[in-house]
Amino acid sequence: MARRSSPEVNAGSMADIAFLLLIFFLVTTTIETDKGISRKLPPWQPEDVEPPTLKMRNVFEVVVNSNNDLLVEDEEMELKDLRQAAVAFLDNGGGTGSEACSFCQGSADPDLSVNPKKAVISLVNNRGTEYGTYIAVQNELVAAYNELRNREAKRLYGSTFVELETEYNDPKTGEGRKESLKEKIETIKDMIPQKLSEAEPK
Amino acid sequence: MSKFKKKKSGELPAISTASLPDIVFMLLFFFMVATTMRETTLMVQNSLPTADQVEKLDKKDLVMYIYAGKPSQRYQQKFGTEARIQLNDKFADVSEVQSFIYSERDSKREELIPYLTTALKVDKETNMGLVSDIKQELRKAEALKINYTTVQGDATTANQ
Numbered sequence: 001m002a003r004r005s006s007p008e009v010n011a012g013s014m015a016d017i018a019f020l021l022l023i024f025f026l027v028t029t030t031i032e033t034d035k036g037i038s039r040k041l042p043p044w045q046p047e048d049v050e051p052p053t054l055k056m057r058n059v060f061e062v063v064v065n066s067n068n069d070l071l072v073e074d075e076e077m078e079l080k081d082l083r084q085a086a087v088a089f090l091d092n093g094g095g096t097g098s099e100a101c102s103f104c105q106g107s108a109d110p111d112l113s114v115n116p117k118k119a120v121i122s123l124v125n126n127r128g129t130e131y132g133t134y135i136a137v138q139n140e141l142v143a144a145y146n147e148l149r150n151r152e153a154k155r156l157y158g159s160t161f162v163e164l165e166t167e168y169n170d171p172k173t174g175e176g177r178k179e180s181l182k183e184k185i186e187t188i189k190d191m192i193p194q195k196l197s198e199a200e201p202k
Numbered sequence: 203m204s205k206f207k208k209k210k211s212g213e214l215p216a217i218s219t220a221s222l223p224d225i226v227f228m229l230l231f232f233f234m235v236a237t238t239m240r241e242t243t244l245m246v247q248n249s250l251p252t253a254d255q256v257e258k259l260d261k262k263d264l265v266m267y268i269y270a271g272k273p274s275q276r277y278q279q280k281f282g283t284e285a286r287i288q289l290n291d292k293f294a295d296v297s298e299v300q301s302f303i304y305s306e307r308d309s310k311r312e313e314l315i316p317y318l319t320t321a322l323k324v325d326k327e328t329n330m331g332l333v334s335d336i337k338q339e340l341r342k343a344e345a346l347k348i349n350y351t352t353v354q355g356d357a358t359t360a361n362q
Contacts, residue, residue: 008218009220014222014223015219015222015223015226017223018223018226018227018230019226021230022226022230025230025234033258033259033260033262034258034259034265034321034349034351035256035257035258035259035351035352035353035354036253036256036321036349036350036351036352037253037255037256037257037349037350037352038257038347038348038349039349039350040347040348041337041340041341041345041346041347041348042341042346043341043344043346044341044342044344079357080358125330125334126330127329127330127331127334128329128330128331129329130326130327130328130329130330131251131324131325131326131327131329131333132326132327134330134333135251135252135253135326135350135352136251136252136253136358138253138350139254139352139357140358142255143254143255146255169258169260200334
């Protein structure tokens with residue numbers, strides 16, 4: 001067979017294609033964002049301010065010791081049971097008259113809260129507590145609040161509280177929709193305010 | 203005599219550019235793999251705790267990062283194994299947190315200051331004592347919006 005040179009394919013534009021791809025990926029790549037539990041710290045107060053007095057039944061006390069053990073309302077508890085206990089406390093609905101809770105489904109236990117609006121969860125941790133445990137406890141307590149808020153949002157508006165918030169925070173949501181969403185979120189937050197107090201560790 | 207005479211003479215052959223895209227691709231892949239979007243070098247061990255009730259932290263320019271944990275292996279000789287705070291690129295004391303917040307605030311535009319969030323990236327084995335100290339300092343500096351940065355997952359089992 002006679003040797004003949006095959007015609008060379010013009011590869012000059014391959015570089016352009018590669019650059020095009022490079023630019024496409026540069027533009028579309030979103031950098032992974034951090035996720036976490038958002039909290040708001042109480043403002044700094046001078047030492048001599050008198051704390052408001054609360055009824056014992058409206059306070060849900062969670063203590064974590066330096067061995068990462070949980071003590072809830074003076075009883076030992078496993079972490080996995082905490083969420084349910086917190087929901088039961090918040091959703092108790094034991095109030096009467098002006099303190100009555102119109103939407104609570106709890107058993108109206110006389111030892112638990114009168115109304116989610118009045119209920120306070122107090123979290124006390126030791127200086128030796130591990131941060132991981134602390135976050136797990138925080139997570140469970142926030143989950144308890146979210147569970148109730150989701151239930152109420154579902155009942156009132158047909159979609160869960162988390163869905164409402166996600167849509168509200170989505171930049172693609174229009175202004176008009178945002179207004180109505182904000183109103184719904186505020187209503188739910190007003191019904192079940194997140195009152196999570198943290199004492200200074202001993 | 204002229205045994206080694208060139209067969210052809212004259213014009214240089216054109217350099218083939220066929221491998222140029224390969225080079226570009228190679229660069230592309232190298233940067234895709236090697237890029238990590240971290241602005242500070244971590245000097246502490248930082249395995250974050252797990253949680254599932256998380257919110258996204260968007261708008262990176264509005265976040266101040268405070269790292270805490272045991273110094274990494276190569277810094278343990280010098281700084282010991284006690285958990286420490288890292289601000290920017292160096293170890294810091296609790297008392298430096300306030301001035302760090304103020305200097306971060308100064309570098310931001312004034313109308314953005316109310317939206318600033320402090321992200322606490324704390325190793326899960328750190329004791330709460332240190333974290334509480336940081337929180338007290340943040341309260342004094344009026345940086346009240348905080349976010350405990352976590353990894354997504356089931357909290358009840360993973361943190362034990």
